[in-house]
Structures are given as C-alpha cells and as structure tokens.
Amino acid sequence: MSQPLLEIKNLHVTIEGKPILKGISLTVNRGEVHALMGPNGSGKSTLSNVLMGHPKYTVTQGTILFQGEDYTALSTDARARAGIFLAFQYPTAIPGVSVANFVRTAMKARFGEAFEAKSFRKSFKGALEALGISENFATRYVNDGFSGGEKKRHEVLQMTLLKPRLAILDETDSGLDIDALKTVSEGINRLRGPELGILLITHYQRILDYVQPDKIHVLKEGQIVRSGGKELALELEKTGYKPYETEAAEAHAAGAKGVLG
Amino acid sequence: MSTPKPINIGQDYETKYGFHDPEKYIFKAQKGLTARGVEEISEMKKEPDWMRQFRLKSLEHFNRKPLPGWADVAMLSQINFDNIHYYLKPTDKEGRSWDEVPEDIKKTFDRLGIPEAERKFLAGVSAQYESEVVYHSIRKDLEAQGVVFLGMDEGLRRHPELVKRYMGTIIPPADNKFSALNSAVWSGGSFVYVPKNTKVEIPLQAYFRINSENMGQFERTLIIADEGSSVHYIEGCTAPTYSSDSLHSAVVELIALPHSHIRYTTIQNWSNNVYNLVTKRAIAYENAIVEWLDGNLGSKLTMKYPGVYLAGPKARGEVISVAFAGKGQHQDAGAKMVHAAPETSSTIVSKSISKDGGRTSYRGLVKVYPQAHHVKSSVRCDALLMDEISRSDTYPTMEIDAQDAQIGHEASVSKVGEEQLFYLMSRGLKEQEATTLIVNGFFEAFAKELPLEYAVELNRLVQMEMEGSVG
Numbered sequence: 001m002s003q004p005l006l007e008i009k010n011l012h013v014t015i016e017g018k019p020i021l022k023g024i025s026l027t028v029n030r031g032e033v034h035a036l037m038g039p040n041g042s043g044k045s046t047l048s049n050v051l052m053g054h055p056k057y058t059v060t061q062g063t064i065l066f067q068g069e070d071y072t073a074l075s076t077d078a079r080a081r082a083g084i085f086l087a088f089q090y091p092t093a094i095p096g097v098s099v100a101n102f103v104r105t106a107m108k109a110r111f112g113e114a115f116e117a118k119s120f121r122k123s124f125k126g127a128l129e130a131l132g133i134s135e136n137f138a139t140r141y142v143n144d145g146f147s148g149g150e151k152k153r154h155e156v157l158q159m160t161l162l163k164p165r166l167a168i169l170d171e172t173d174s175g176l177d178i179d180a181l182k183t184v185s186e187g188i189n190r191l192r193g194p195e196l197g198i199l200l201i202t203h204y205q206r207i208l209d210y211v212q213p214d215k216i217h218v219l220k221e222g223q224i225v226r227s228g229g230k231e232l233a234l235e236l237e238k239t240g241y242k243p244y245e246t247e248a249a250e251a252h253a254a255g256a257k258g259v260l261g
Numbered sequence: 262m263s264t265p266k267p268i269n270i271g272q273d274y275e276t277k278y279g280f281h282d283p284e285k286y287i288f289k290a291q292k293g294l295t296a297r298g299v300e301e302i303s304e305m306k307k308e309p310d311w312m313r314q315f316r317l318k319s320l321e322h323f324n325r326k327p328l329p330g331w332a333d334v335a336m337l338s339q340i341n342f343d344n345i346h347y348y349l350k351p352t353d354k355e356g357r358s359w360d361e362v363p364e365d366i367k368k369t370f371d372r373l374g375i376p377e378a379e380r381k382f383l384a385g386v387s388a389q390y391e392s393e394v395v396y397h398s399i400r401k402d403l404e405a406q407g408v409v410f411l412g413m414d415e416g417l418r419r420h421p422e423l424v425k426r427y428m429g430t431i432i433p434p435a436d437n438k439f440s441a442l443n444s445a446v447w448s449g450g451s452f453v454y455v456p457k458n459t460k461v462e463i464p465l466q467a468y469f470r471i472n473s474e475n476m477g478q479f480e481r482t483l484i485i486a487d488e489g490s491s492v493h494y495i496e497g498c499t500a501p502t503y504s505s506d507s508l509h510s511a512v513v514e515l516i517a518l519p520h521s522h523i524r525y526t527t528i529q530n531w532s533n534n535v536y537n538l539v540t541k542r543a544i545a546y547e548n549a550i551v552e553w554l555d556g557n558l559g560s561k562l563t564m565k566y567p568g569v570y571l572a573g574p575k576a577r578g579e580v581i582s583v584a585f586a587g588k589g590q591h592q593d594a595g596a597k598m599v600h601a602a603p604e605t606s607s608t609i610v611s612k613s614i615s616k617d618g619g620r621t622s623y624r625g626l627v628k629v630y631p632q633a634h635h636v637k638s639s640v641r642c643d644a645l646l647m648d649e650i651s652r653s654d655t656y657p658t659m660e661i662d663a664q665d666a667q668i669g670h671e672a673s674v675s676k677v678g679e680e681q682l683f684y685l686m687s688r689g690l691k692e693q694e695a696t697t698l699i700v701n702g703f704f705e706a707f708a709k710e711l712p713l714e715y716a717v718e719l720n721r722l723v724q725m726e727m728e729g730s731v732g
Contacts, residue, residue, distance in 0.1 A: 052687050056679065080689035088687075092680040096702025102688075105698060109689030141702070158688065 003068045005030045005197040006051075006166055011062035013043075013050050013222075020046045022222040023062070028166070031194040035208055035233070036201045038219035039241040044201045045089060047219070048170040051199075052086040053079050066166065081110055085164030087155035089171040093143040099154065100124065100138040103161060110162050127160045130190070132183050148175035156187040167191070168199045173207035185210030205233040220244045274502065274559070278373070279532055281472050281501035282365045286391070290348040292475065296320060299445050302348050306414055306448075309421060319434035319444030326438040333591050333622075336562045340536055345477040345508055347446045349391040355412060356396045366390050373499065375468050383495075384463040385410045389480060390470050392448040403461060408492075409454040410465050413481050416452025423454060428483055431514040431542045431570070439538040439564075443479045443512040450480030450511065455490040455521075464493040464526075471500035471507055471535065482513040486521035486549075493524040499559070502532040506561065509535055515543035517551050519573060524552040531560040533589055539565045542597070545605075547573030555582035557592045566624055568597030571605035571633075578607040583704075586619030586651070595624035595656075598638060600666070606637040614700060616647035621654075627668060628660040639669040645703045646676045647696070675703075 006028040013021035020043050028034050038044050050057050051064060053076040064072045071079060094102065103124060108115045128135060131153050143151055152172055159167055169188065173181055188211050192198070200211060208216075208230070216232040217224045218241075225244050226232065288305065290298055299320050303313040328337050356362040359376055370376060370388050379386040385399035387410065394412030403410075409420065417424045434444035451467045471478050486492055500507060509531060517523045523543065531537050537560040543551040553567035569578030580596035598607035613621035623642045644653035655672050677699050685695035 052683075054683055076683060076686040077689055077691050077695075080687050086687050088684065092678070092684045094681060094685070094699060094702055095675075096705035097698055098705075102685075102698070105690060105694070106685075106688035109691075109694070162688070 004028065004065075005032075005067060006199070007063075007065040008051075009063045009065070011047075011050070011064065012060045013046060014058050014060055015046070015056060019060075020057070020222050021050070024219075024222070024224055025062075026217065026224065028197040028199060030165075030197055031192075032214045033192065033198040033200060033211065035213035035216045036199060036219055037203070037205070037216060037233070037236060038244075040203065042219045043222040044203075044219055045170055046222075048086055048089075048168045048199070048201055051079075051168055052076055052084065077109070081112075083110075083163075083165035085159050085162055085167045087152075087159055087167065087169045087172050089174065091143045091151050091155060093141070093145075095141050095144050097142050098139050099142055102142045103158060106158065107161055123161060127157055130160070131157055131187050133157065149177070149180040152176055152180070152184055153187075156184050160187060160191060165195060166197045166199070168201065170201045171203060172200075173202055173204065181207065182210060205237050208233045218244055274530075274532060278499035278530065279502035280369075280372070281503075282369055284473055285363070285365065286349055286351050286473075287353050288348070288350040289473075290346050292346055293343045294320070294323075294345075294347055294442075294446070298347060302446060302448065305348075305350070308417065311425065312417065315429065315434070316445050316447075319441050320446075322435045322441035323438060323445055326435075326441060328438060332564060333562060333593060333620075336591055337536075340506065340508065344505070345475055346473065347477045347479070348448060349473060349476060350393055351391045351472075352393070352395055355394055355415065357398055359396060362388075362396050366395055369470060369472070370396070370468070373468065373470070375466075378466070382463060383466050384461055385465040387412060387451050387465075387467040388470070389449045389467065389478075391472060391476060392478065394449045394451075399465070406459050407454075407456040408459060408461060409452065411452045413450035413452045413483065414448065416483070420452065420454065423485065424452065424483065427485060427514065427516055428481075429514075431516070431544050432512050432540050437540060439510045440512050440540040443481060443510050443540070446477070447479045447481035447512065449478075450482040450513075451484070451494070452482070453484040453492065453494060455484075455486045455492045457487045458489040459487075460490065461492040464495045466495040466497070469496065469498035469509075471498075471509065471531075473507075474501075474503045475505055475507060476500075477508045477510070479509075480511045482511065483516075484514070484523060484525070485516045486518060486523045488518045489520045490518075491522035493526070495526040495528075497528045497530065499530050500532045500535050503534050505534065507535045509537045509539070509560075511539045511541075513539070513541040515541075515551060517543060517545045517549035517576075519547040519549060521546075522550045524554065525567075526554040526556075528556045528558065529560060529563065529565075530558045533559065533561050533587075535560050537561075537563040537565065539563070541565065541567040542570070543568065543578070544570045544572050545576035545578055547602075548575045549573065550577045550579075552579040553581070553596070555580065555594065557582070557584040557594055559590075560592075561589065562591045562593065564593045566595040566597050566626075568599065568626075569607065570599045570601060571607065572601050573605075574602045575604045575606075576602060577605065580609045580611075582611045584611075584613040584621050586613070586615045586621045588617040588619060591620040591622070593622040593624060595622070595626075597626040598628070599626075600629040600633040600636045600638065600663075603633055604635045605633060608638070609640040609642075611642035612645075612704070613643075613653060614645045614647065614703065615651035615653050618648075618650040618652075620652040622656065623654070623672075624656045626658045626660070629663045629666045629668075631662045633663050634665055636663055636666040637668075638666070641669075641671045643672070643703075644674045645700070646674065647700075648677070 387397040584592035
C-alpha cells in the first residue's frame with residue numbers, strides 16, 4: 001500500500017495559550033479530495049494555518065506527517081518548497097510587488113534549478129487565460145485593491161503554477177458569485193490527479209457541487225465529530241451544523257471520561 | 262525583473278568602509294573648541310581678515326546658542342564638544358592627479374572606488390580627507406568653458422569676491438547652533454561656479470572621508486549656478502567604525518540664479534558613530550529649479566532638512582529623500598520649502614525604513630507668504646517599519662498665508678506584518694527573501710511616482726550602497 005500523503009495524528013493546537021484544536025486525526029492519500037466543513041469558529045482556518053506552519057499557533061501535542069516525514073516543526077517556507085500549498089481565505093496585500101514578479105519569485109523558490117525562466121512567460125500567460133484573468137493582471141500589485149473574486153483567482157493561479165502535492169484551500173469559495181465559483185472550481189478540477197491531495201475547507205456545501213470530494217469531515221469546536229462520504233454534505237445542507245453541537249460536546253465529555261477512567 | 266538582492270543595510274560596513282589608515286598628519290588641533298583654536302585655523306589657511314572675523318563671530322553664536330529643544334535631545338546631548346579634534350590637516354598639498362596624493366590616502370580612495378568612478382562617469386571629483394581637500398580635478402573642456410570646481414579653501418583664495426558676496430547669505434552663521442559651529446571652524450568642502458548658459462551634462466562629485474577617531478569634519482560648500490546654467494553635484498561619505506563618536510557638521514548653500522537648474526544628490530553613509538548635523542539650503546530665483554536628492558543610510562544621528570527659498574516667480578523646488586535607520590540610528594530628516602514669490606511650486610517626497618529598533622523622523626516645513634499667489638506644493642511621506650521595536654514619526658508644519666495656494670499632504674506608516682511574511686514564506690520564500698521583496702516593493706511604489714530619471718538614479722544609488730560599490 002502506498003504511503004499516505006498527509007497524516008495528522010491527535011493534533012492539539014493553542015493560540016496565546018487558548019486551545020483551538022483538540023485532538024485532530026486525519027489522513028489524506030494521494031489523489032484524494034477531502035472536504036473539511038464546519039461552522040465559524042470551529043477551527044477550520046486554524047488547521048489550515050497550522051499545516052502551513054504559521055508562527056502564531058503552538059502545537060502542544062500530536063504530529064503532522066507529510067509523505068511519511070515529521071513536518072510538525074518545519075518552517076513555513078520549507079513546507080512550501082516541499083509541495084504544500086495554502087490558498088488563503090484572506091490573502092494579504094504586498095504593495096509595489098507585481099503579480100508576475102511575485103509568481104516568478106515563488107516558482108524559483110519552489111522549483112529551484114528546475115525553474116525555466118524562458119518558459120515562464122508562456123506558462124504564466126496560459127494559466128491567466130485558463131482562469132479568465134486579463135493580462136494586465138501581471139503588472140498589478142499582489143492583492144492590492146483586488147476584489148474578493150480576483151484574490152481567489154490569484155490564489156488558484158499560484159496553485160496552478162506552483163504544482164503542489166498537497167493543496168489546502170481555505171474557504172476559496174467564500175465571497176464568489178456563481179460564475180466566479182465555476183471558474184475557480186474548474187481551475188481546481190484541472191489540477192486533480194493521482195498525485196495531488198486536496199484539503200478543501202468550506203463553510204458551505206455549494207462548492208462541493210463543482211469539486212466532488214472523496215470524503216467529508218465535520219469540524220466542531222476543534223474536533224472532527226463526523227466523517228463520511230458525499231452524502232454527508234447533503235445532510236448538512238438540510239440540518240445545518242446544529243446537531244453537531246451536542247455531538248461535539250458529548251465527544252469531548254467522552255474523551256475526558258476516557259482519560260479519567 | 263531580477264531576483265531581489267538581499268538588503269543588509271550596513272552589514273558589510275566593517276569591511277567595505279569601516280577600515281582606517283594609520284594616522285599621519287601635518288597638523289592636528291588639540292581637542293576642544295576655543296577662540297585661539299579658531300584663529301589658528303584661519304592663520305594656517307592664511308585667510309583674509311574678514312574671514313577670521315566671520316569665524317570668531319560665529320564661534321560666539323555657537324557658544325551662546327542652546328541645542329535645539331525640538332530635536333532628539335537624548336542623543337544630541339551625548340555629544341561631548343570638548344572631546345573632538347576640530348581641525349586635522351593630513352597633507353600640505355592638494356593633488357590635481359592621484360599620483361600627487363599621499364600613498365595611504367590614495368589607497369583609501371582606491372578602495373572606495375573613487376578614481377574608477379571618476380574615469381567612468383564623472384566630470385570632476387573632489388576628495389576630502391579629514392579637514393582638507395586632498396584631490397580635485399575637473400575635465401579640461403569644462404574648465405575651458407569657465408566652470409569652476411575647487412576645494413572651498415582654494416575657492417576663497419582664487420575667487421574671494423564671489424565667496425564674500427554669497428557665503429553665509431542663505432545660511433547665516435546664527436541660523437542654528439550647528440551652522441554657527443561650521444562657520445567658526447569650516448575647512449574644505451566645494452566651491453562651484455557655473456557660468457551663464459553653461460550646461461554641465463555629467464555630474465561633479467565630492468567624496469568625504471573621516472579617518473581619525475573623535476574627529477570633527479566641517480566642510481563648507483557653495484554652489485553658484487549663473488543665469489540659464491545647469492549642474493548636477495553628487496556627494497558621498499563614509500568613515501571608519503570607532504567606539505567613540507565623531508562629528509560631521511556641514512553647511513551647504515546653493516545659489517540658483519534665474520533660469521538655472523541645480524541638482525544636488527547626497528548618499529550619506531557615515532559609520533554608526535558619526536553625528537551628522539547638517540544645514541543645507543538653496544535660493545531659487547525666477548524660473549530656476551533646485552532639486553535635492555537625499556539618501557541617508559548611515560550615521561548615528563542625522564539632522565538634515567534641505568530647503569529651498571523660492572524667491573523668484575515660477576521657481577521650483579524639490580526634495581526627494583530616502584532614509585534607512587537600523588539599530589541605534591536616528592534619521593531625523595525632512596525638507597523646507599519657503600514660497601516667497603508667485604507661481605512657485607514645490608514637491609517633497611520622503612520614504613523611510615526603520616528596522617532593529619532604528620528610528621526615522623520626517624520633519625518638514627511648507628511656508629507660503631501672502632504675496633506668493635498661485636503657489637502649488639505637495640508633500641508625501643511614507644514610512645515602513647520592519648518590526649515592533651522600530652519607530653517612525655512625522656512632524657509636518659504648514660504655514661500658508663496666501664489664500665489661493667494649492668497644498669497637498671499625504672503621510673502613511675506601514676508595517677511589515679507577520680501576515681505579509683507568512684504569505685510570502687508560504688510560497689517558498691525564505692524569511693530574508695520575503696523581507697527583501699517587501700522592501701523592494703516599498704521602493705517600487707515610490708519609484709513609480711517619480712519622474713523616470715529620478716527613479717533610475719535613486720535605484721542606481723541605492724543599489725550601489727546595497728552592493729557596497731561606491732562612486
């Protein structure tokens with residue numbers, strides 16, 4: 001059996017001493033798309049940031065394995081160069097740095113010597129076209145004055161060109177109208193393949209109509225309270241996240257009891 | 262676009278500029294400042310009596326004036342005026358070729374890349390070592406056109422009438438404590454005169470080097486651009502790194518006669534033990550243009566507010582300044598624009614970066630007199646803070662007494678945030694690369710607002726400093 005791409009084992013995370021993730025375990029294999037759903041404040045964005053190594057969060061327990069290696073303490077840039085990619089929910093502006101310069105610099109960092117400066121223009125242009133982005137985008141400053149839709153397309157543009165092995169998409173669907181959602185989803189689908197693992201973080205099931213997940217997990221109060229197949233999304237659409245509040249509390253209570261017992 | 266170069270301000274300073282020569286000198290004044298010491302300088306220079314009187318009167322102003330209370334008093338008050346050598350004469354001749362310059366000193370300037378820069382892209386060079394100009398030259402064709410580019414002392418000897426007529430008129434000795442100090446003990450600096458309708462197309466450069474410890478360098482520069490002429494003057498400076506402080510206090514006066522154009526570029530890169538307290542001011546007559554391009558990279562404390570008195574109709578003044586402040590540094594820089602005539606215009610653009618606890622201040626004045634109608638002025642200052650322990654302040658003053666003046670002012674302070682670094686690092690950039698990209702971006706936005714020729718020039722100068730190749 002092939003090695004899992006990403007293995008999260010009993011991950012506990014705090015921010016400024018406050019516990020946010022309370023024992024997450026999750027395995028993503030190559031070629032799989034996992035959707036992570038849950039209400040606001042359940043810890044979805046924390047998980048995506050921790051997988052990318054954000055310095056603000058502290059892992060107090062558990063491990064993150066990527067391709068079998070322990071990545072828990074690795075720096076953000078080393079993770080990125082190894083092929084982990086995070087599409088940000090709220091990407092930050094870098095005034096004065098053009099999109100083309102930024103993407104090229106990132107590609108150099110990701111591919112090192114294998115980066116071919118000569119073919120950059122062509123692949124960059126191709127990726128812009130595929131995502132329906134006009135060419136003058138290249139000279140605009142990174143996320144500076146971008147609309148919500150432009151920011152999300154820009155994230156998918158980078159994902160396309162940086163060819164990650166694991167892509168974490170943090171609410172890439174939020175704030176998009178239906179046309180933009182379609183374009184962005186198509187962009188994601190084009191990247192799907194036997195090698196790429198995707199962790200799709202979302203509040204709504206809407207994007208799952210376009211990007212079909214293999215598995216769905218429901219996160220509540222820092223714990224995965226339910227995992228299942230596609231059908232789980234439809235169920236969630238009907239019931240909302242309400243039923244999971246009690247389950248989360250119960251699971252937590254059971255966990256505590258287990259430790260005491 | 263190229264890969265961003267790492268911006269390590271001052272990191273290689275030790276090896277590139279921080280070295281010093283063994284001390285050899287013809288004359289070294291005792292530490293401390295006395296009337297007798299001032300007279301001694303004047304005597305050694307065989308100056309006319311009026312200059313001796315000018316110096317002595319200036320010393321009185323210096324002694325009477327307090328340190329400016331609005332400034333960084335904590336840093337200023339650390340200056341021990343009794344622990345400074347006010348005059349140091351390294352050699353008794355001024356070379357017109359590098360072969361005439363004493364070997365050690367020549368080596369120093371070689372190492373700083375001055376003769377090479379001279380061959381490549383300068384019309385004239387003046388090199389000052391300690392208190393005296395040890396080398397100066399100007400291209401023959403310019404000399405033939407009547408362009409004068411001399412050390413200030415030689416300027417006084419050869420053109421006493423011009424010096425007497427203009428010196429101290431834009432910056433009187435009593436202007437401030439440090440202009441008084443300079444006026445009392447000045448030595449070296451440049452004297453430039455460009456005749457009517459003469460265009461000096463390539464720059465003249467002066468380079469200032471301090472070698473000794475506890476040294477005071479007080480160059481005095483006077484540039485006169487006659488009607489319809491133009492000139493570009495560049496100055497650079499460095500010093501060895503010592504544990505005790507040195508003082509550099511220059512006075513620079515520019516006279517831009519009608520329809521003339523003066524551009525004055527400074528790349529200040531003193532070591533972090535030098536106090537750089539400088540007064541620079543220009544007067545622009547009808548339709549004249551004065552531009553100050555000011556880059557402040559080094560020193561412990563810099564106080565410098567280049568100014569332009571817009572004295573004739575349609576005169577124009579610009580100050581474009583860039584400052585970096587690292588650990589233990591305070592770049593207190595700014596600009597003054599005084600609109601005293603109608604239809605005059607001015608632009609001030611200031612960009613600063615503070616890191617590792619460094620401090621930058623923008624201090625500016627725009628003044629418009631009642632008779633100056635149809636004045637336009639715009640001020641823009643942006644500061645970038647690289648971390649939580651650095652600091653930036655803005656002190657803009659506007660005194661607008663004409664009703665139809667169009668005045669614009671914009672200021673911003675931004676921080677290189679954790680989120681910006683995280684975003685770039687999440688794309689595989691190392692922390693240093695990410696920081697460099699952010700800093701380059703800060704300048705890119707700046708360059709875009711500038712006329713192309715400025716942008717190219719500033720980039721070149723800043724890059725040179727980054728790479729450490731002076732000249």
